Amino acid sequence: MRKTKSIALGIALAVGTVSATGAMAATTLENVKEKGHLQCGVTSGLPGFSQPDEKGNWTGIDVDTCRAVAAAIFGDANAVEFTPLTAKERFTALQSGEIDMLSRNTTWTLTRDASLGLNFAGVNYYDGQGFLINKGIGVDDATQLDGATICIQAGTTTELNLSDYFRAKGMEFKPIVFDTSEQTVQGFAAGRCDVLTSDRSQLAALRSKLSDPSSAKILPNTISKEPLGPVVRQGDDQWFNIVKWVLSVQINAEELGVTSANADDMLKSDNPNIQRLLGTDGDMGAKLGLPDDFGYQAVKLVGNYGEMYDRNVGPDTPLGLDRGINALWTEGGIMYAPPVR
Amino acid sequence: MKKQTIDTRPAGPKPWYDPRVRSLFFQAIAIALVFWGGWILVDNTLSNMESRGISTGFGFLGETAGFGIIMNLVPYDATMSYGRTFWVGLTNTLLVSAMGVVAATILGFIIGVARLSSNWLVAKMALVYIEVIRNIPLLLQIFFWYFAVLSNLPSPRQSVDVGGALFLNNRGLYLPDPVTQEGFGIVWGGILLAIAAVVGIRIWAKKRQLATGQIFPTFKVGVAILVLVPIISYLVAGRPLEWDLPALRGFNFGGGITIIPELAALWIALSLYTASFIAEIVRSGILSVSKGQTEASKALGLPNGLTLRLVVIPQAMRVIIPPLTSQYLNLVKNSSLATAIGYPDLVAVFMGTTLNQTGQAVEVVAITMAVYLTISLLISLFMNIYNRAVAIKER
Numbered sequence: 001m002r003k004t005k006s007i008a009l010g011i012a013l014a015v016g017t018v019s020a021t022g023a024m025a026a027t028t029l030e031n032v033k034e035k036g037h038l039q040c041g042v043t044s045g046l047p048g049f050s051q052p053d054e055k056g057n058w059t060g061i062d063v064d065t066c067r068a069v070a071a072a073i074f075g076d077a078n079a080v081e082f083t084p085l086t087a088k089e090r091f092t093a094l095q096s097g098e099i100d101m102l103s104r105n106t107t108w109t110l111t112r113d114a115s116l117g118l119n120f121a122g123v124n125y126y127d128g129q130g131f132l133i134n135k136g137i138g139v140d141d142a143t144q145l146d147g148a149t150i151c152i153q154a155g156t157t158t159e160l161n162l163s164d165y166f167r168a169k170g171m172e173f174k175p176i177v178f179d180t181s182e183q184t185v186q187g188f189a190a191g192r193c194d195v196l197t198s199d200r201s202q203l204a205a206l207r208s209k210l211s212d213p214s215s216a217k218i219l220p221n222t223i224s225k226e227p228l229g230p231v232v233r234q235g236d237d238q239w240f241n242i243v244k245w246v247l248s249v250q251i252n253a254e255e256l257g258v259t260s261a262n263a264d265d266m267l268k269s270d271n272p273n274i275q276r277l278l279g280t281d282g283d284m285g286a287k288l289g290l291p292d293d294f295g296y297q298a299v300k301l302v303g304n305y306g307e308m309y310d311r312n313v314g315p316d317t318p319l320g321l322d323r324g325i326n327a328l329w330t331e332g333g334i335m336y337a338p339p340v341r
Numbered sequence: 342m343k344k345q346t347i348d349t350r351p352a353g354p355k356p357w358y359d360p361r362v363r364s365l366f367f368q369a370i371a372i373a374l375v376f377w378g379g380w381i382l383v384d385n386t387l388s389n390m391e392s393r394g395i396s397t398g399f400g401f402l403g404e405t406a407g408f409g410i411i412m413n414l415v416p417y418d419a420t421m422s423y424g425r426t427f428w429v430g431l432t433n434t435l436l437v438s439a440m441g442v443v444a445a446t447i448l449g450f451i452i453g454v455a456r457l458s459s460n461w462l463v464a465k466m467a468l469v470y471i472e473v474i475r476n477i478p479l480l481l482q483i484f485f486w487y488f489a490v491l492s493n494l495p496s497p498r499q500s501v502d503v504g505g506a507l508f509l510n511n512r513g514l515y516l517p518d519p520v521t522q523e524g525f526g527i528v529w530g531g532i533l534l535a536i537a538a539v540v541g542i543r544i545w546a547k548k549r550q551l552a553t554g555q556i557f558p559t560f561k562v563g564v565a566i567l568v569l570v571p572i573i574s575y576l577v578a579g580r581p582l583e584w585d586l587p588a589l590r591g592f593n594f595g596g597g598i599t600i601i602p603e604l605a606a607l608w609i610a611l612s613l614y615t616a617s618f619i620a621e622i623v624r625s626g627i628l629s630v631s632k633g634q635t636e637a638s639k640a641l642g643l644p645n646g647l648t649l650r651l652v653v654i655p656q657a658m659r660v661i662i663p664p665l666t667s668q669y670l671n672l673v674k675n676s677s678l679a680t681a682i683g684y685p686d687l688v689a690v691f692m693g694t695t696l697n698q699t700g701q702a703v704e705v706v707a708i709t710m711a712v713y714l715t716i717s718l719l720i721s722l723f724m725n726i727y728n729r730a731v732a733i734k735e736r
Contacts, residue, residue, distance in 0.1 A: 087697065088693055088696070088697045091697070091700055091702075092702050095393065095395060095702075111698075111699075111700070112700070115395070115396040115699075115700055116395060116700040117390075117393040117394040117395035117396075136496075137592045146591060147590060147591040147592065147593050147595065148591075148592065148593065149512060149593055154680075154689070154693045154694055154697070156697075159408040159409075159694060159698070160407045160408050160698065162408075162409070163407055163408050163409045163419040164407065164419075166409075167419060167420075173409065174409075174411050174593070175408070175409040175410065175411050176411060176603070176683045177411075177683050177685065177689065177693070177694065178682075178683045179680060179681065179683075179693075183681075183682075183683075186488065187683065190488060190492035190493075190511070191492065191496050191511050192492060192511060192512070192602070194592050194593070233393065234393065234394040235392070235393060235394060
């Protein structure tokens, strides 16, 4: 699967001069409009972020990030097709043009931003890496993990953070690297490793997948910064701006108190910030190459950032994650979007 | 007469009608097309990658890798380079492939011969083995051994303990690690001496048999020498060997040699699977030797074992070697399924983590394909040399 993807990239890059020059002429936005839908890369199943429900509809905060972009372009939050990708496949799929945007809880790092031909278009979840341990090993803190066997998913920044952390603490560990997060949990459940490491937002979900969740616990330590967000190809600034500003509009909408429920009423608002946000004043959409009401469509059809959060990962969901640092900057968090003006 | 014929022929065709010139011309065009196509591919790839802002080149091989690998035959830690992760992956691939080739060959020959046994039960058991194993996908078998068998071994604290030196649990098989002390050179000398002596005895015994017809028990004497001489030299040198015993430290075993379950599962599955194919190849090879050969051998008074070893197998090898080569190639390539259970082979480490951390997909995939191609061509080369050695010598 991964091999085919990489080879497909090779072929796409090798044979694609003619079509590439053609593709350069047609922007991503034009391509998406012509196709009639947005092609969005997501995980192959991660509760709260991107996972198909029992009816086969994709749900999750990453999925909603894509839906908001589709709503902004087409006025239809369902004009999206999702491509499930493993951690190892994701960048290749985006580079080769198989998907239009990647929204797959992907950590923003310098190397990825600078050398992969990709751009990170913002942050839709601030995460950090933690540890899930088997209670039987009797450990309360990550500093006691010397000599532990650790299950981990291949191709993630977690692999590097883990190494850095143990090296800095002068501790040893044995990594067991699996391809998918399901196999990682399976390995942990089978007792192949003492510890499972991943982003903290995922640990709760992975723990709930165990046959006996009470046999495992999450350690208090957070060992890294993991700003997760949508990614686009480099070289198409218009598309980059669209993805970036749709997410910003959702965050601004929460700040201004605009929700999917009151969006229609807010159209009559005389607050100039809200007017610009919803497109009743100015030509914000036209500047991006979108309809002027793109903000209204995104918020009306998908919701503001807070709704997106509460619906997928918030306290009332199985993940039960508090807003924490993902709260708005006005409420003690660091979620902050540049102004729409 | 002859001379006249040549003389009367026209001065030779025009160059464009000359078949030799024509074939050279078209071959040159074909080669030029191939090179042109190759150049187009490479050039396109590079310019497309550049226009998309993807960095190219092999400079990444010198950068610090920064991730851990559970099993390394060459020294490795996270501070070493991506280039080193390539060697770690490659040696792990070669290890499991070599172990698999040896085990599959031995098992395959035994089962192949058993399949032809005159004992009904033995023959049918071999048949059932072959039909069951070779008709189940290899990946399923790997999962079976890994998740259904090896994961169900006890946890480290309830390890199966053999004499306090050997431990078996779901984290692997832990063996004592021999640590050579000063003076171990004497033991190495003893081992070399023993091997030389056995080779010498074999040559001498063969000569004597040809001269006098007397058979010398080379095998028994050889085994005795190979066992006794190193032991004696070990005692003479003052037992220069200490064992690093595995012991439970914290929540895992430390020290000693570890055979991780990923390696064991992959090795078992690859060996059993390939053995079932080799068994059929061996059977067809043996059946290809005409019955007259066996009967002639029996008529000369050779017992069953010698008939098989001296008459049937050498002739069967000519049929067996070429398809056997294909099986070896399959085994090496199938070892890349390692990535499914987390065994750190070339595909999992280099084409997996390294590719993903660096993003250099085209380079990494190209290197990986070149490696598998090289390994496969080398195996073919050696098997062809061996094949030539056992092939019928036309005299």
